[in-house]
Amino acid sequence: MLISGKSITISSLHLLVAAFSLWLTCITASESGDPEPTPWPEQFHSILFNNNTKGNLQITDLWYDWPNGRNFNIIQSQLGKKEYHVEWDNHTSFHFTLDANKECRVLHFNVGILRPNWFEGAKYLGQRYMDGFLCNVWNRVDHVWYYEDVVTKRPVFWIFINGAGSHVMTFEVGKVLDDPNWQAPVYCFNDANNKEEISSPLSLVTDNDVSIGRLMGAAAMDVSLLL
Ligand SMILES: *[C@@H]1O[C@H](CO)[C@@H](O)[C@H](O)[C@H]1NC(C)=O
Ligand SMILES: *[C@@H]1O[C@H](CO)[C@@H](O)[C@H](O)[C@H]1NC(C)=O
Numbered sequence: 001m002l003i004s005g006k007s008i009t010i011s012s013l014h015l016l017v018a019a020f021s022l023w024l025t026c027i028t029a030s031e032s033g034d035p036e037p038t039p040w041p042e043q044f045h046s047i048l049f050n051n052n053t054k055g056n057l058q059i060t061d062l063w064y065d066w067p068n069g070r071n072f073n074i075i076q077s078q079l080g081k082k083e084y085h086v087e088w089d090n091h092t093s094f095h096f097t098l099d100a101n102k103e104c105r106v107l108h109f110n111v112g113i114l115r116p117n118w119f120e121g122a123k124y125l126g127q128r129y130m131d132g133f134l135c136n137v138w139n140r141v142d143h144v145w146y147y148e149d150v151v152t153k154r155p156v157f158w159i160f161i162n163g164a165g166s167h168v169m170t171f172e173v174g175k176v177l178d179d180p181n182w183q184a185p186v187y188c189f190n191d192a193n194n195k196e197e198i199s200s201p202l203s204l205v206t207d208n209d210v211s212i213g214r215l216m217g218a219a220a221m222d223v224s225l226l227l
Helices: 002-032 202-206 212-220
Strands: 043-051 057-065 070-077 082-088 092-096 104-108 123-130 133-140 144-149 155-160 165-173
Touching (some): 123 144, 133 155
Antiparallel strands (some): 043 165, 070 082, 082 092, 092 104, 123 133
């Protein structure tokens, strides 16, 4: 009787220890086993299908060029304007048209261009389908959600809290736009285009023409004004 009672106690203890170590393993696994977003390639070209803050549709040619500290969004609004946004890492942006109107705004932001690892450290939310692709999903400080294809690790979609979303239609790694194309037109450099100081990226959110790079740069820097 005594022996059997003792053996029962010991086996329950074993069970308890086993359960505890299993629990510990699970905890450790869920803390270290979450997938991390793949850093962006240092240079790539993407065509993005955007639905901006006001629900207007745009096709954007995105030329991301980290080694040269520059980012280019060529934005075609549906049945509307074509705008060119050249963003430099020194915080200066040129927003211009190349039509007869010769519009240009020179903007100064408090953020540079996006770092390739801008989504590092984001909160993993699990897997969801987006645009028909099974994606890992992350959220960064409740400002931006990022969907990456589970298999190819390519970005599929991202959306900001303000509702501006981008669907990635093409993703050409290593593609670089030739230097002359980055040059803002001469009418950007006359006195009329005095530099507008923008101390927060808030205006980007309310702006109809979402400047993806700066918006993301702000989000990456956890700029709470995005709310
Ligand atoms: C764009 O977004 C609006 C909501 O802001 C939505 O009603 C509309 O269906 C979207 N359009 C497309 C093509 O996704
Ligand atoms: C930032 O770099 C661009 C491109 O070289 C240049 O045109 C612009 O004047 C620079 N801005 C500042 C503030 O130096």
